[in-house]
Amino acid sequence: MLSEQSVATIRASLPAVGAAIGEITPLFYRKLFAAHPELLRDLFNRGNQANGSQQQALAGSIAAFAGALVEHPELRPDAMLSRIAHKHASLGISPGQYPIVHEHLFAAIVEVLGEAVTPEVAAAWDEVYWLMANALIAIEGRLRERADAAGDRLWRDYLVDARRQETAEVVTFAVRPLDGGPLPALRPGQYVSVQVVLPDGARQIRQYSISGRTDDALCFTVKQVRGTNPQDPAGEVSNHLHEHVEVGRVLRLSPPFGDVHLEEAAEGPVLLVSAGIGCTPMIGMLDHLAATGATRQVISVHADHSEATHAFRDALRELTAKLPGATAEVWYEQPAGDWPAERTGRIDLNALELPAGLTAYLCGPLPFLRAARAQLLAAGVPAADIHYEVFGPDLWLGEN
Template identity: 50%
Template sequence: MLSVQSVPIIEATLPVVGERMPAIARNFYHRMLTAHPELFDGLFSRSNQKNGTQQQALAGSVAMFASHLVQNPDSAPEIMLSRIAHKHVSLDIRPEQYDIVYKYLFEAIADELSDVISAEIADAWTEVYWLMAHALIKQETDLYASLASPKALAPWTVTKKETAGTDAITFTLVPADDTPVSASKPGQYVSVTVMMPDGIRQVRQYTLSAGTGTNVRVFTTKLDADGEVSPALHRDVQVGDQLTLSHPCGDVTLSDDDGPLILASAGIGCTPSASILRSLADTGSTREVLVLHAESTLERWALRDQMNADVAHLGDASMQLWLEKPTEDSHAGFMSLDGVTLPANASMYLCGPLPFMRKIRSQALASGVQAKHIHYEVFGPDLWLAGTDAAS
């Protein structure tokens, strides 16, 4: 995949480029969004630009891709590419936008690497960029072709707005027009577009917490008081209002086999677990399921009633709970797998804050869960994938 002449150049320059990639990413986004402020409208998150997480995610993915090419010149990190491609499709990213990214990214590279850049180095990294871009475009083209409609976004009407726990709200929506929409798989998310008070549309991804058909979408949000979109959803969106949703996306979905499952979550990271549990309950699954959840208090556990009901409905499911303020039926403090008997040959699904997932993943590996059977979902830019062995 990577040309013979480029391999030694990328290998030699990867340390300095990797070291400076965070600065390159900041420079790139500043250049691009200054020249194209319209990209904030319905595409880029102002919050993620402000807190730097989008820049970190870009830096990590480019460095990861280049490193993989050096070590495996004839292959690509497929899991990382799939993650990015699904996110791009949910945002309606199109091939021509890669040209815009290239222009400003390589202006930033030339600026930040002015002391070491040469024509040969620029050509080698250009090759890396377009290899990554074309790999993503191919995956995204296939994903778009699989959708029920060429329209990536469609209007949906809010029919219910229900409290799902302290500072958590569940929204139920139905199609607002006759645009064909794709069915969802348990664990997938939709991009939700919300109009801000200043007239700029901001987009966030929310896991579908119930329902896998085409006639309803259900997602649950936790209020981030310092955020931009969740306060608007909780405060302003009412029954009867319309929201723009993408088709369901995401490659972290329930496996089709009948093997045991471990669903481990913390906080609002319970939404993928809730989605999987609801699907299992709806289909009368007989799979062994162990649900592990950590929360600060019982009252803050979003979707508590739904998850408890589905565990009770399933014939071979059990749950363990960790609370900072424990009850007689819970463990005290933060989740730990010490003393927890995990089902043999299980697939694990993880979702929650990054420190939580790092800890539980490490403990699961130590307990015998195979790395290839540990799946995870990150809310927001994926700052973890490039640092794990799950990227390829």
Template identity: 55%
Template sequence: MPTSQRSFAQALLANPDARPDALLSRIAHKHAALGVSEDQYTIVHKYLFRAIGDVLGEAVTPEVAGAWDEVYWLMAGALIAQEARLYQEAQVDPRKPWRQWTVVERREETPDVASFLLRPADDGPLPRARAGQYVSVRVLMPDGIHQTRPYTLSNAPGDRLRRITVNRVASVADAPEGEVSNQLHRTVRVGDELTLSAPFGDVVLDDSDAPLVLVSAGIGCTPMAGMLEHLAATGSSRPVWVLHADRTPADHALRAETVRLVEQLSDARAEFWYERDATEGPGSPTGLMDLDGLGLPADADVYLCGSLPFMRAVRTQLLQAGVPTRHIRYEVFGPDLWLTHAEG
């Protein structure tokens, strides 16, 4: 049984009268960014339960099958309702979720990171977006198969252009290279078109006067860049800490832009950590991120984006500094295996 359904079932057992809203919201936004429609739940049910029977055999008694069937449709019903609302709010027809965008500029941010600035190919209005949201990019691969990957909008949602910033995922040990990211880096140039979904995602910058802490590592800087640009564009006066960890200054995508945006804000500061070559820029110690001594306010709203090990380590430091769990929000691209534990 998929991890999300096991988590949903565990939540129901713990509190039968409630629904795990955080889990459902995260999944619903990802489904909407892929154009998932109501009828597809019936198809998934058919093949999922056939696969369960094939793998587990006689262990799937009628009682077991009936229980999991009930869990599946409870979860599916809740997701269908949420996704219908998301499509309506985004003014998206789930039967036609994709739109063509023209690349008007390509920027090489680092040797492995490129930004693509985009405008609608039909010159129509930009869909509504919030700082921190992402779009799905649907790419035709050399083998003729379409693959889809999510990429954060790395600029302010109110701009006349939209930007995605793509990290080229290299092959490491037994792990293959990232097919979509490498295809984008190799082939996409100014004038080309990309197929995008509308923006979705529930980890968004809220309107608030509370202190704000943006914590990222590696390409996790992209939602933070969009949030920072939005804060600068709206003349925000809220206190802001920008904390980022990377391998070297040269690997730090959007670094100069981050410094510029921090300088535009009336009450913002930046601290960068580098594993090596930490010789320049604002507060750039060598080593892993260490929040000790920064004096982060306990009432801050905190946003995390980076690898799971990084976010777990930083979350532990934040909790030790007195920041409540409910104030810590995070984004994970890929299977979200941390949610159940992080919400505890």
């Protein structure tokens, strides 16, 4: 809970900090990586640093957290904190790194805002930072303990058992624990972090959705990010996995994490809405529903460029056929015409008959997510029943 005195100070200074956050966050990262280059090499996504999306995500989370404390100082924005904590836990962020971030973030704030950072202002924002940091530290600790991944137990070696080409740019890897032990517990829709050693020695980490499992293997799916320019760089890890990882190779994976997952105890209708590679957590949910003989109503909705780019096209058809209460709707920009319910153009959820009491799960590019969520809200679906997953930095945090 933010103190009464700090609420007033944050409310008064939030416009100035918010207006300067675009200068503060890049400066913060420059200071951080100058002092700790190993963090950029082995922890932070170098592609997201290059295109600025990580800076935008940090700015959005700080502004959203401070704004929430000002509007409701007695509450804590747990939904936002949970999303960040799952990502941090999967990356191995440690409590000892929060003071390092604090040092360089506040140095950047003082450098940008200068004399506007009075002792009172500095104390109030210090309180905001540690409220957020300590909440994340606590949540992340619980997540690691639940996953039996505390300390040095986060990373585990897996053998690549199979590799399946889904489309020209999408590959699924089936992996099993190298130590012969059981698979970790998971919830349908979650992701794993994959750590690889790149040619320059960097240990880069990326998250990939779990697209299925067998009794002894997990499946995760990777889209190759080719890149087009310095602001849209090629994916270092996705290209490494596509070009160098074959059957028999060993990969280091975290346990499954992710706060957007299928609620297995629920019995009401479920709506799965995806675009492009956003189909991966949805196919994992469908796979689980089929494997457990679910009878609840399931509506799968997917948008893609064409049949050729639609990963898991056949799996969607097969899994839908296995579920007695399931239907699938597909939109293609360039349709081939052989899907029974194929549509042309962009997804229009208003064209569907949506049952009352549904729970919706969304995954895809940010503009797609915003449009789909707006359509569901307009259709009367409560905001609390609409869950979304963003691949990469969550640039939506400041709006939800």
